[in-house]
Amino acid sequence: MPAMNTGKKTQRYSIEFKVKAVEWSYLPHRSVKGVAEALDIHPFMLSRWRKEYREGKFAMKRVKKAPAGAKELLKERDEINRLKRRIAELQEENDILKKFQRFQAEERRKRSDSSGNTGDSTE
Template identity: 70%
Template sequence: MPAYKTGKRTQQYSNDFKIKAVLWSYEEHRSVKEVAEALDIHPFMLSRWRKEYREGKFGMTKHRKTPAPEGKLQEQDELKRLKRRVAELEMENDILKKWQRFQAEERRKSTDS
């Protein structure tokens, strides 16, 4: 894990540790912040490691995310479209509820006078 250099109090992490951290952060259900907290490092450091990993600075070939299969891309696009539509319909529903409340108050006001 971390080793201290003499004179300075900075931690040095092995390339294996960095690579494992980066790969862990690339998992779909994980965020950089969560991984950094779990490893007790600053999220900026992990982001820098991710950049260095993409550029191939850990002695490896450049990493490129494997393109998702065409079917998966279509599913993701469909999911995004459906989420937008749900949000739109929820907003319309809220507006209709507000209008209904407004009209009910107007009716109450007209019957009270």
Template identity: 50%
Template sequence: MAKSGPRKINRYSEEFKATAVRLSDLPDVLIQDVANALDIHPFMLSRWRKQAREGLIVTKGIKLDLETASELKRLRDLEKKYKLLQEEHDLLKKAIRFASDQKRKSSSSSKQTGKPTKSQ
């Protein structure tokens, strides 16, 4: 259910928009990462990028904070490594489950193939 009352509308400066666009243009940086870092919606950043292509937002002359740019690249690298580790973890869990199922099957079949006992 939607909240009643006035909506919060943020107004961003042209410099902020241009900086966001420049950050999103860096190699190996995703729009989603920049949007998350700046606490804005990715659609808004995509719209600003379109406006920059149309010349409505001027990005030339905007200097990027090198620390922010490197942090975004580092974040992207960490996310890639984390995803790889998750996949490896899932694979190991499946291997452990498979091995324990095989062990359980082999131990139950060996009990069944044992020598029958005589009943008196």
């Protein structure tokens, strides 16, 4: 009986590609998911490559050439992540300032209430 051919084509990646993807995924502020999306691969595959890399299954150590287009996508993703962190930081600062403003208004109100209530006498 002949082998069944389902029509699915398995993508083969070079060791250089795998090593570069793994190295990118280890850079600060980069996630496995983000690198996988930029390279158009499944995050599980990248995780598996990371494990193989740690176990020394890849013979290559450093690769200079990046896959086409992936470098730009990763730069954009890094910039987006940096901006998201900055937005979160600014929102937190804004919340703190709002709380401080409410606190000051409350303190002013307490001071004005206590200074106007000195007319109580117990004669």
